[in-house]
Amino acid sequence: MFTTALAQRENTQLGELPLDLFAAIQSLKKELNAVILAHYYQEPDIQDIADFIGDSLQLAKAAEKTNADAIVFAGVHFMAETAKILNPDKLVLLPDLDAGCSLADSCPADEFAAFKAAHPNHLVVSYINCSADIKAMSDIICTSSNAVKIVQQIPKEQPIIFAPDRNLGRYVMEQTGRDLLLWQGSCIVHETFSEKKIVQLKIAHPEAEAIAHPECESSVLRHASFIGSTAALLKYCQSSPTKEFIVATEPGIIHQMQKLAPDKHFIPAPPMNNCACNECPFMRLNTLEKLYWAMKNRTPEITMSEDIRLAALRPMQRMLDMSV
Ligand code: 13P
Ligand code: SF4
Secondary structure, eight states: OOOOHHHHHHHOSOOOSOOOOOHHHHHHHHHTEEEEEEESSSHHHHHHHHHHEEEEHHHHHHHHHHSEEEEESOOOHHHHHHHHOOOTTTTTSSTTTTTTOOHHHOOOOOHHHHHHHHEEEEEEEESSSSHHHHHHHSSEEOOTTHHHHHTTTTTTOOOEEEEEEEEHHHHHHHHOOOEEEEBBBBTTTTTTTEEEHHHHHHHHTTTTTTEEEETTTTHHHOOSEOOOOOOHHHHHHHEEEEEEEEEEEGGHHHHHHHHOOOOEEEEEOBBBSSTTTTTTTTTGGGHHHHHHHHHHOSBBBOOOOHHOOOOOOOHHHHHHTTTT
């Protein structure tokens, strides 16, 4: 993982926490001329203090556009890394450097390099949930909100490697009719939902609609009346006349769903075991306290070599150009 003992030590109790953390963070924001970007899976307090909340594509676009000197990224490592790829001269802070991603970890750079070398005539489309090293080996990046649109723009005769999420890859194959060579990675959170419990919930709540993120397995996706990125799921709940939803993605998003559609009822899709494994253990490492310490101490900071950054920027830029 990404922890350096020093960064972690610096980011724990170096002094007393202020009583009003919200006010202290607002004042540090002015001091640093910082913007706080947060993903929908962050804890409610972080979502409430953020300047911008979004899905991966919206967050990448917000990072690309910001005039702030510092970006405080309340999300996971690959998201903060993406902000750094787009903003080499800005300070990019991640409250907890251990906030990784099981999907990104399922695609180690050396193994992927060998896989790519074995298929030299393939174009590489990589889901943004991957490390900067994988991005640097890719031709185009995509997110869950534009993966179908990106693949549709690639000439039909061009063979494609799709990495690292096999579930999103399979969904894109179904939507586009294209045959993709899939890297067999997955997300521990989106693979935990129980098809049986979702069916039981649908029986108990006959008026409810099931909605799902495309990182879920096809056994779950087949019960969903709408499939989309976190931002798309949120938009769908607001615009649909339905009053009750079974939500098959990380339940952090329910905070925004409830805020934007207060008259509706949201039921988190249950995991297979009686655990909280539908919560992303990486996203949940960030806390308001760690966000404060990161801003106060200006660490942990995201850094990367300029060679990797430039190589990763090219496919990122291609995605941004292809998804306007
Ligand atoms: P979105 O781009 O849909 O927000 O997905 C990010 C993610 O990590 C889902 O697990
Ligand atoms: Fe990664 Fe899954 Fe967490 Fe998203 S929910 S950040 S894909 S581990």
